[in-house]
Amino acid sequence: MSCAIVGQSGGPTAAINATLAGVIKGAANAHQIGKIDTLFGMKNGIEGLLKEDLISLNEYFRDDVALSHLSDTPGAALGSCRLKLPADKTEAIYDQIFAILQKYDIHYFFYIGGNDSMDTTAKLSQISKERGYPLYVIGVPKTIDNDLCGTDHTPGFGSAAKFISTVISEIMCDTAVYTKPAVTIVEIMGRDAGWLTASAALCADRAPDLIYLPEVPFSIPQFLEDVKAALKCRSDVVVAVSEGIRLQDGSYVGASTSSGVKDAFGHQYLGGAGKALEMLVKEEIGCKVRSVEINLPQRCAAHLASATDISESFAIGCAAVDYAIRQITGHMMVFIRKPSSQYEIEIGSLPVSEIANQVKAVPRHFINEKGNYPTPECIAYLTPLIQGERYITFVGGVPSFFRF
Amino acid sequence: MSCAIVGQSGGPTAAINATLAGVIKGAANAHQIGKIDTLFGMKNGIEGLLKEDLISLNEYFRDDVALSHLSDTPGAALGSCRLKLPADKTEAIYDQIFAILQKYDIHYFFYIGGNDSMDTTAKLSQISKERGYPLYVIGVPKTIDNDLCGTDHTPGFGSAAKFISTVISEIMCDTAVYTKPAVTIVEIMGRDAGWLTASAALCADRAPDLIYLPEVPFSIPQFLEDVKAALKCRSDVVVAVSEGIRLQDGSYVGASTSSGVKDAFGHQYLGGAGKALEMLVKEEIGCKVRSVEINLPQRCAAHLASATDISESFAIGCAAVDYAIRQITGHMMVFIRKPSSQYEIEIGSLPVSEIANQVKAVPRHFINEKGNYPTPECIAYLTPLIQGERYITFVGGVPSFFRF
Numbered sequence: 001m002s003c004a005i006v007g008q009s010g011g012p013t014a015a016i017n018a019t020l021a022g023v024i025k026g027a028a029n030a031h032q033i034g035k036i037d038t039l040f041g042m043k044n045g046i047e048g049l050l051k052e053d054l055i056s057l058n059e060y061f062r063d064d065v066a067l068s069h070l071s072d073t074p075g076a077a078l079g080s081c082r083l084k085l086p087a088d089k090t091e092a093i094y095d096q097i098f099a100i101l102q103k104y105d106i107h108y109f110f111y112i113g114g115n116d117s118m119d120t121t122a123k124l125s126q127i128s129k130e131r132g133y134p135l136y137v138i139g140v141p142k143t144i145d146n147d148l149c150g151t152d153h154t155p156g157f158g159s160a161a162k163f164i165s166t167v168i169s170e171i172m173c174d175t176a177v178y179t180k181p182a183v184t185i186v187e188i189m190g191r192d193a194g195w196l197t198a199s200a201a202l203c204a205d206r207a208p209d210l211i212y213l214p215e216v217p218f219s220i221p222q223f224l225e226d227v228k229a230a231l232k233c234r235s236d237v238v239v240a241v242s243e244g245i246r247l248q249d250g251s252y253v254g255a256s257t258s259s260g261v262k263d264a265f266g267h268q269y270l271g272g273a274g275k276a277l278e279m280l281v282k283e284e285i286g287c288k289v290r291s292v293e294i295n296l297p298q299r300c301a302a303h304l305a306s307a308t309d310i311s312e313s314f315a316i317g318c319a320a321v322d323y324a325i326r327q328i329t330g331h332m333m334v335f336i337r338k339p340s341s342q343y344e345i346e347i348g349s350l351p352v353s354e355i356a357n358q359v360k361a362v363p364r365h366f367i368n369e370k371g372n373y374p375t376p377e378c379i380a381y382l383t384p385l386i387q388g389e390r391y392i393t394f395v396g397g398v399p400s401f402f403r404f
Numbered sequence: 405m406s407c408a409i410v411g412q413s414g415g416p417t418a419a420i421n422a423t424l425a426g427v428i429k430g431a432a433n434a435h436q437i438g439k440i441d442t443l444f445g446m447k448n449g450i451e452g453l454l455k456e457d458l459i460s461l462n463e464y465f466r467d468d469v470a471l472s473h474l475s476d477t478p479g480a481a482l483g484s485c486r487l488k489l490p491a492d493k494t495e496a497i498y499d500q501i502f503a504i505l506q507k508y509d510i511h512y513f514f515y516i517g518g519n520d521s522m523d524t525t526a527k528l529s530q531i532s533k534e535r536g537y538p539l540y541v542i543g544v545p546k547t548i549d550n551d552l553c554g555t556d557h558t559p560g561f562g563s564a565a566k567f568i569s570t571v572i573s574e575i576m577c578d579t580a581v582y583t584k585p586a587v588t589i590v591e592i593m594g595r596d597a598g599w600l601t602a603s604a605a606l607c608a609d610r611a612p613d614l615i616y617l618p619e620v621p622f623s624i625p626q627f628l629e630d631v632k633a634a635l636k637c638r639s640d641v642v643v644a645v646s647e648g649i650r651l652q653d654g655s656y657v658g659a660s661t662s663s664g665v666k667d668a669f670g671h672q673y674l675g676g677a678g679k680a681l682e683m684l685v686k687e688e689i690g691c692k693v694r695s696v697e698i699n700l701p702q703r704c705a706a707h708l709a710s711a712t713d714i715s716e717s718f719a720i721g722c723a724a725v726d727y728a729i730r731q732i733t734g735h736m737m738v739f740i741r742k743p744s745s746q747y748e749i750e751i752g753s754l755p756v757s758e759i760a761n762q763v764k765a766v767p768r769h770f771i772n773e774k775g776n777y778p779t780p781e782c783i784a785y786l787t788p789l790i791q792g793e794r795y796i797t798f799v800g801g802v803p804s805f806f807r808f
Contacts, residue, residue, distance in 0.1 A: 044581075079581050169803050171701070173805055295696050295697060295698065296578055297701075387801045
């Protein structure tokens with residue numbers, strides 16, 4: 001029996017720990033049939049592997065209560081990192097990684113992360129082959145942004161979408177109380193892809209009047225016209241905008257307030273699309289206006305997770321282990337939606353090399369012609385992903401989360 | 405049998421509709437014993453009364469399902485207003501109000517609102533006496549700020565406090581994932597009183613490292629020292645600050661980014677304490693830092709309401725009707741905490757004139773000597789108010805709320 005290791009990387013979500021719990025469950029099954037001895041968790045992703053900061057996860061193999069608690073915990077229970085492995089395969093860091101893998105007899109490697117983490121998966125799989133070290137590397141996707149290619153949707157997205165549609169439903173009740181004309185602009189996360197912003201359309205009773213995604217160039221005159229038209233129909237106009245909306249020339253609407261700081265992968269830090277539009281409405285229309293960022297809770301509100309998302313996130317983690325012990329490597333696990341009227345998914349995998357470093361944008365036919373609302377087809381795609389509520393454990397009035 | 409009227413005023417909360425449901429229940433009871441004929445709801449507070457925009461609420465007298473649904477709906481189902489009645493009792497508006505009350509045979513008047521709404525309660529009660537029109541006016545408090553005097557706490561506060569402590573618990577999981585030193589500053593609502601910000605201390609597993617309330621003058625050198633000391637103990641430092649923190653000279657920390665706009669009651673619009681401190685930490689300490697506003701959901705997150713708050717808010721609305729039919733007038737309903745080890749409250753009332761237009765600040769002994777954390781006594785006061793969860797109705801993955 002050889003050993004396995006699992007790590008988490010990139011930005012945390014409300015569902016990434018459900019995938020970790022799934023990997024633990026999958027490893028427990030593989031342990032029973034004599035395929036995996038110890039499942040190690042690396043603290044803070046590859047960084048922890050390099051420091052040999054590893055913990056055995058075997059004690060949770062039969063602890064379904066702990067795995068359920070872990071599934072309902074936001075963040076990344078093993079810790080995360082943003083270390084990007086070098087392109088040069090001869091770098092010393094790879095000698096170090098493979099020496100440690102050999103030392104611990106690790107031949108199965110699970111990396112739960114976003115687009116950038118799949119890059120790590122592809123590299124390790126490729127280099128292990130070149131070095132002749134048997135290593136079965138499986139990437140398990142997570143991102144609230146839903147922008148990974150090859151999968152119907154990403155684990156973590158449904159919970160973020162459910163938080164967004166729920167709090168916007170609540171904000172719609174709040175903004176409805178006054179009779180004086182007022183515009184409320186809700187800024188939603190999403191650098192390049194508008195999936196999260198499109199989820200604002202899922203409100204049950206009344207959805208925002210206007211929804212702008214980054215996939216369609218943003219026109220300031222058209223926006224002002226849209227808002228004025230909406231104000232003719234009702235006094236409390238609510239607009240949802242993606243943080244990443246851009247003008248025709250590609251410049252960010254919120255760029256003037258951006259800090260200019262770039263992350264390790266070269267993404268420009270964004271902020272302020274909502275604030276910029278607030279100022280615009282104040283100056284050009286002159287009515288009462290405010291902008292609201294719903295901020296970090298979009299990616300960590302475990303108390304409002306989608307039950308569908310959490311159970312799928314667990315299942316895909318569990319399946320990843322099955323794939324690895326069948327000696328599949330360099331693959332990312334994916335969801336395949338069955339073409340039936342009832343929502344049903346299958347779990348599969350694809351070579352990471354085919355899908356890494358691409359962004360899955362909201363397709364144009366998912367956005368109306370005017371570019372200011374998702375189409376019914378888009379809403380039909382999104383709706384199943386936010387179904388079901390998790391009733392997490394509250395202790396003394398507040399959630400109590402799992403810690404290793 | 406004479407009639408009654410109820411209205412909502414001021415900023416909405418997650419519990420103000422529970423109080424409205426309680427008033428409806430109380431009126432239903434009074435109806436059964438022949439004391440109240442019709443209960444009218446005024447749309448948008450006094451504004452709706454002046455326009456005779458009234459609806460009969462009698463159809464809900466026996467509809468407990470609707471009342472429960474209403475209790476779980478945020479906002480203000482009857483609509484709100486910010487109209488302040490004039491001080492001059494001879495103004496024509498009072499002739500208009502009393503003519504309408506007489507026209508509809510209304511002799512019981514319930515006004516659910518904050519500090520400013522209690523002023524309306526006091527005026528109408530006083531003027532009705534002077535005019536010899538029998539009117540029993542009861543104010544029912546609501547404010548997420550918990551800053552009304554005379555009551556142990558305010559309806560609406562517990563739910564806002566529960567939202568804050570829950571999302572901060574989740575944010576703590578999120579910030580814990582990286583090893584690089586980073587400071588996260590969470591800005592919490594609270595113009596003059598720090599009750600909501602103090603609630604950040606209620607997190608179950610790990611609470612913020614530092615909590616600053618507006619009741620203690622904010623010292624920039626002390627803040628920087630506090631943050632540096634916290635960074636020596638851990639890499640992910642979380643700070644909760646009230647939007648209303650002020651320097652020794654009384655100027656707001658966030659004032660530089662404030663719009664300068666004043667509301668109808670003369671409050672200065674606030675914004676940016678968190679952002680101002682983010683800039684300060686970036687410049688003076690130089691570590692990674694971000695500020696997070698948790699924004700409007702603080703006052704409308706019905707999905708995370710405190711069950712204690714909702715049931716108390718209902719009960720105080722119900723009791724208000726009992727007080728009015730006992731011909732009490734010009735009173736505000738209050739909660740009285742019994743001096744026992746177990747949390748228990750009684751409902752009572754006090755003359756509004758004794759308590760209106762005052763702010764109940766967090767007492768100095770509820771804040772530690774350094775001014776950077778609530779004391780255990782403060783935490784003991786707050787804890788019972790956030791107990792219990794409401795499992796609101798989700799339809800198709802999102803909440804469905806009550807509408808008249």
